[in-house]
Amino acid sequence: MSKILIVEDEQHQRELYAMELQEEGYQVDQASNGKEAVELVKNNKYDLVVLDIRMPEMDGIEALGKILSRDKKIPIIIYTAYSNYKSNFMTWTADAYITKSSNLGELKEKIAEILASRSK
Amino acid sequence: MNRFFSIKLSFSLLPEFLLISGLVVLYFYRYEAGGWFFPLTALAAGTYAIVRFFLSILTRARFYSRMQDVLSTINEFKKGKFSTASNSGQTGKGPFSSLMSELSVMGKHLENILSTQKTEISNLRELYHNIVLSISSFFIALDEKEEIIFANESFCKKFQYELEDIVGKKIDTIFIFLTSTIRESIKRVLQGHEAVVLEKTHLVSANKISIIADIKLTTMVVKGRTQVIFVIDDVTAICKKDFQINLISQVSESIQRDDEIDSVLHAILIGVTSGSGLGFNRAMLFLANPRDKALKGKMAVGPDTMEEAIKIWSSVSECGVDIYSQLKSYNENKEGGGKLIEKVQTSSFSLKDEANIFVRALNSQEHIHVYDAYNDERVSEEIRGFMEVREFVVTPLVSVNKSLGVIVADNRFNQTPIGYDNIELLSIFAFQAALLIESYNNLHMIKKEMGKIRDRQEAMVESEKLAAVGRIASHIAHEIRNPLVTMGGYARRIVQLARDVPKTGESIAKAATVVLKESERLEKTLSNVMDFSRASHFIMEFNNINEVISDTYELLKNLFQERRLKVDLKLDDGIPLVKSDFNQMKQVMLNLFQNAIDATPPEGTVTVATGANGDRITVSVKDSGLGMADDDIHRIFEPFYSTKVTGVGLGLSIVKKIITDHNGEVSVTSKKDGGSEFLINLPIPK
Numbered sequence: 001m002s003k004i005l006i007v008e009d010e011q012h013q014r015e016l017y018a019m020e021l022q023e024e025g026y027q028v029d030q031a032s033n034g035k036e037a038v039e040l041v042k043n044n045k046y047d048l049v050v051l052d053i054r055m056p057e058m059d060g061i062e063a064l065g066k067i068l069s070r071d072k073k074i075p076i077i078i079y080t081a082y083s084n085y086k087s088n089f090m091t092w093t094a095d096a097y098i099t100k101s102s103n104l105g106e107l108k109e110k111i112a113e114i115l116a117s118r119s120k
Numbered sequence: 121m122n123r124f125f126s127i128k129l130s131f132s133l134l135p136e137f138l139l140i141s142g143l144v145v146l147y148f149y150r151y152e153a154g155g156w157f158f159p160l161t162a163l164a165a166g167t168y169a170i171v172r173f174f175l176s177i178l179t180r181a182r183f184y185s186r187m188q189d190v191l192s193t194i195n196e197f198k199k200g201k202f203s204t205a206s207n208s209g210q211t212g213k214g215p216f217s218s219l220m221s222e223l224s225v226m227g228k229h230l231e232n233i234l235s236t237q238k239t240e241i242s243n244l245r246e247l248y249h250n251i252v253l254s255i256s257s258f259f260i261a262l263d264e265k266e267e268i269i270f271a272n273e274s275f276c277k278k279f280q281y282e283l284e285d286i287v288g289k290k291i292d293t294i295f296i297f298l299t300s301t302i303r304e305s306i307k308r309v310l311q312g313h314e315a316v317v318l319e320k321t322h323l324v325s326a327n328k329i330s331i332i333a334d335i336k337l338t339t340m341v342v343k344g345r346t347q348v349i350f351v352i353d354d355v356t357a358i359c360k361k362d363f364q365i366n367l368i369s370q371v372s373e374s375i376q377r378d379d380e381i382d383s384v385l386h387a388i389l390i391g392v393t394s395g396s397g398l399g400f401n402r403a404m405l406f407l408a409n410p411r412d413k414a415l416k417g418k419m420a421v422g423p424d425t426m427e428e429a430i431k432i433w434s435s436v437s438e439c440g441v442d443i444y445s446q447l448k449s450y451n452e453n454k455e456g457g458g459k460l461i462e463k464v465q466t467s468s469f470s471l472k473d474e475a476n477i478f479v480r481a482l483n484s485q486e487h488i489h490v491y492d493a494y495n496d497e498r499v500s501e502e503i504r505g506f507m508e509v510r511e512f513v514v515t516p517l518v519s520v521n522k523s524l525g526v527i528v529a530d531n532r533f534n535q536t537p538i539g540y541d542n543i544e545l546l547s548i549f550a551f552q553a554a555l556l557i558e559s560y561n562n563l564h565m566i567k568k569e570m571g572k573i574r575d576r577q578e579a580m581v582e583s584e585k586l587a588a589v590g591r592i593a594s595h596i597a598h599e600i601r602n603p604l605v606t607m608g609g610y611a612r613r614i615v616q617l618a619r620d621v622p623k624t625g626e627s628i629a630k631a632a633t634v635v636l637k638e639s640e641r642l643e644k645t646l647s648n649v650m651d652f653s654r655a656s657h658f659i660m661e662f663n664n665i666n667e668v669i670s671d672t673y674e675l676l677k678n679l680f681q682e683r684r685l686k687v688d689l690k691l692d693d694g695i696p697l698v699k700s701d702f703n704q705m706k707q708v709m710l711n712l713f714q715n716a717i718d719a720t721p722p723e724g725t726v727t728v729a730t731g732a733n734g735d736r737i738t739v740s741v742k743d744s745g746l747g748m749a750d751d752d753i754h755r756i757f758e759p760f761y762s763t764k765v766t767g768v769g770l771g772l773s774i775v776k777k778i779i780t781d782h783n784g785e786v787s788v789t790s791k792k793d794g795g796s797e798f799l800i801n802l803p804i805p806k
Contacts, residue, residue, distance in 0.1 A: 010602060016609045054598065081601035082594060083647070099647075100601055102608020102639050 002047040002115050003027045007037040007063065008079075009055040013100075017050065020104050021111070034058030038066045046074060047118070048111060051094070053080040061085075068093060075114045079107060139168050186216035193223050202227035202234065258352040261340070266291050266306060269347065278354065279325045296326050296430070302335070309337045309348055320359055323352070328535045332356045360541065382419070388553045389421040392529055392546060400529035400542065401429060404464045406478060407517075407525035413471045415478055415525065417464035422532075424459045429533040467506065477503055481514040482523045487547055488514045489538065513538050515546050517554035524554050579780070586777060597646045604646070608639035648774075662697040663705060665739060665802070666730055672709040673728075676717070684722040690729040695737045698802045704778045711771040712741040712798055719745030719796060735804050736784075742797040748790040756788060775800075 004026045008014040011032070018028045029044065031037035035058040037049070049067060053060035064076060076094045078085070083099045096110050142164055196202070258275035260268055268286050276283050281294070291306070292298050305316040315338040324330040336351040385405055392403035402422030406415045423429040469476050474483070477498050481488045490512050493499045499507075512530035516523050527550050531538060614632035618625045669691060673680075680687055716726040724744040731738050748756065757776040775798075779786045783803050790796035 010606060012606045013602070013609065016606070016613065019613075081598040081605070083597065100605045101643060102605045102612060102636065104609065104612075 001025065001027050003029065003045065004111070005029045005031060005037060005040055005044075005046045005049045007031045007034065007049060007055070007060065008052045009033055010052075017104065017107075020108070024108060024111075026111075034060060034063030034066070037063050038070075041067050041070055041074070047115060049074060049076045050079050050107070050111075051076055053078060053082055053085055064094060075118060077107070077110055077114070139165075183216075186220075190216065190219055190223065193220065193227070197223075197227065197230070200234070202231035258350075258354070260291075260350045260352070262291055262306070262348040262350070264310060264346055266348070268294065275352070278331075279329050280327055281325075294326060296324055298323075305335075305337050306348055309339050310346065312339075314338075320355060324534055330534050330536055332359045357541075360545065385419060385553075385557070386421070388549070388556070389419060389527075392527060392549060393421045400538075400546070401531045401533045402460065403527060403529045404460070405525060405527055406464075406467075406469070408471060408482060408523060410471075412468075415469045415471055415476075415482060417467040418525070420460045420464035422460050426533050463506070475500060478514055478526050478528065481516050481526050485516050485518045485521075485523055487516065487543060487550075489543060490514075508532070511538055513543055513546060515543070515550040517550050517557065519551075519554035519558035522558075524557050527553070586773070601643065601646050604639050604642055608636055608643065611636040611639065659701050659703075660699050661702065662805075663700050663702050664697055665695065665700075665705065665737060666691040666693070668702065668705045668709055669728055669730070669739070672706055672713055675710070676713050679717060680726075683717055683720075685717060685720055686723075686725040688725055688727040690727065692729075692731045695730050695732050696804045698737055698782075699805050700782050700802065701778075704782075708775045708778050708800070709741075711775050715771055715798075716741055716743040716745070719743045721745065732804065733801070735806075736801040737804055739800040739802075740797055742795060744795045747792045747794050747796055748788075749792070753788055753790055757786070 004021060006014055006017050006021070006028060008017065008030070009032050014030050014032065018030055021028050029040060029046070031040050033055040037051070038058070040046075041049070051060045051064060051067075055063075058066075060078060060080065064078070067074060067076065077096045077098060078094045079098050079100060081100045085097070095114055098106055098110060101107075258278060259270070259272040260275055261270040263269050267288055267290050269288075271281070271283055271286055275281075276286075279294070286294055299321060301318060302321065305318060309316055315336060318335040318337070320332055321335055322330065323333050323335075331354050334353040334355050336353075338349045338351075340347050340349055389403045389405055391399070393399045393401065400422075402420065404420040404422075405418045407418045408414075409416050469478055471479055471482075473479050477488055477490070477500070480498070488498070490496050490499055492510055493504050493507060493512065494510060507528075507530065509530045509532045512528060515527050515529070517525045517527065527546065529538075529546055611632045615629045615636060618629035618632060621628060669689065673687065673689065713726070720726060720743045726744075727740070727742040729738075729740045729742075757772050776786050779800055779802070784801055786798065786800045788796055788798050
């Protein structure tokens, strides 16, 4: 069973993603900002991280760097309400950049796609 | 004086002394002599008396004669002859001699004084004569009928007249060109007015000698008759220098004042011909046109006839050196005619024709002075016919080793020989003119470049504005999108979960679907905003804009039907492909269609037309809506500006950004109640 870390400061959104992804059959951990996420990554092994950008204490861009410096191979999907960060080179190290939507279909497809390619 | 009296005394008392002494002697001897004493005494007395009488007569006669001498000497003095006294008074003795010698001394003194004065006067005369000779002023004297009664040598020499030929002739037959000011001045001095001074007046004699002169007019009464005295000073040379400096500065000024090169060139030609007596009679400008390989007549200044020339000169000399008033008066006096201008402007000489003297001057970059066109081999028949003058000069306009054209000038009307100084003036002037033309061209280029820079700057400001707008928009979108996706996400969840709820499940799902759809709609709007601000990464391909339009129309077909709008597609099948991003172009058309749909009331028509125009293709989207107010037209492409109640106000600014990114242009025209038309043009790739 793949283990996914969801990093999102908006509690309702975070819980929604967790529920939907658990229903898809994933094991899900939650972090409410970058700092928590970095801590969790330090102590746990995740197959994938879903990362928001704008968060208090430590934002997604900073967390992205810190997570990757610990584990270069961990797949990260940036999932944000900003659409224009896609052109920002700081986000290019992530495996995917998806603009948030009420329809989680795109996110779920991307997760499945990445995990499938990794398991090969 | 004592000596004079002693002499006189001894002389006059001598007879008395003799008589008394005789009587005394006789008295003592009367007794001895007896009876003869008395008669003897009487005889002696009578003799004495007679002697005395004659003596007195003698004395008087002598006195008168001496007196006469004195009187005649005085008379001589009266006549101014002092030398005679000195001669006659030399001889004789006595009081008269003294008097005469005194007179002679006096005469000598007077003679001396007189001769000194005579020398002084003659010296002065010589001095005045020398002064008159050494100044170059010309003198002429006229009688009351304005006929010449005298002219000095330098006048005759300057104007090449013999004195006897001009005496008795009227002044206006000597000077063919007398300004009204001179005529009036003659009348004024004749009426008793004091001296009149006319500065820098143009004089042209009947034998075509022209000068600029300071003229002083006075009157002199000789033998009860009034004479008008003209003192004429030739100031041509001084004027020329002043004039030249003035002229150049004025022409330089004109280049700053005028935007049009034509008026600058015209000012140059006016400069060459102006100053009546200073410049040339006619001046023509030819400019080299490298594209047509021809030397083309550009413009000309100059009279067509002698009468016209005099008319122009007389009005020009009233207004001095100012080119602008000269230009004005020139134009005022140039009635109809203008044959010269017409002739010059229709002329064109091939630059390859080396035999042409104009072309030769242009190529050699040196002036050519033709003294006798009819006997000069360098001058072709064509040019002889064109110039119709014996002497002319061709001066090239050279700027930084580049020949721009030539100025051709002559003195067709006053026939004055073209002097070295005139050519010098023309050369300097041509050089200045060339620089002016060159700097005008440079100025023109700079202006053009400045325009480009300004456009670029405006574009930069605009893109900066758009970038700022993008940052703000992205922030706002973020803030809205977050709660929106939460709401939408949960609504979707409700829809899914409601399926398992018996009875009410369906209606719950239906209600949640509404929430879901609405949040999805909002999300889409947000995406459009983000599309706008996102850095554009075009995929440039060769696309047919007609296809983009048809594609977009297919998408919106239903909407058109829903709104009961007619769509008229006038697509030109022949338009070339343009390099563009298909999706971006689709976005443009989508926005324009949407805009037209919103602007047009039901039953209206939206017309879309394409075509090619030169190196651009054009797309027009026209609606039959209400049109826009002027204010809206100016701001319609600004981000967040919307006339619609429900618009975000980004649609048209997206259109503008995309079209500008494609090196195209978009504009709008609108008539109140007549609908609006959006026009796009895009470059056709070479």
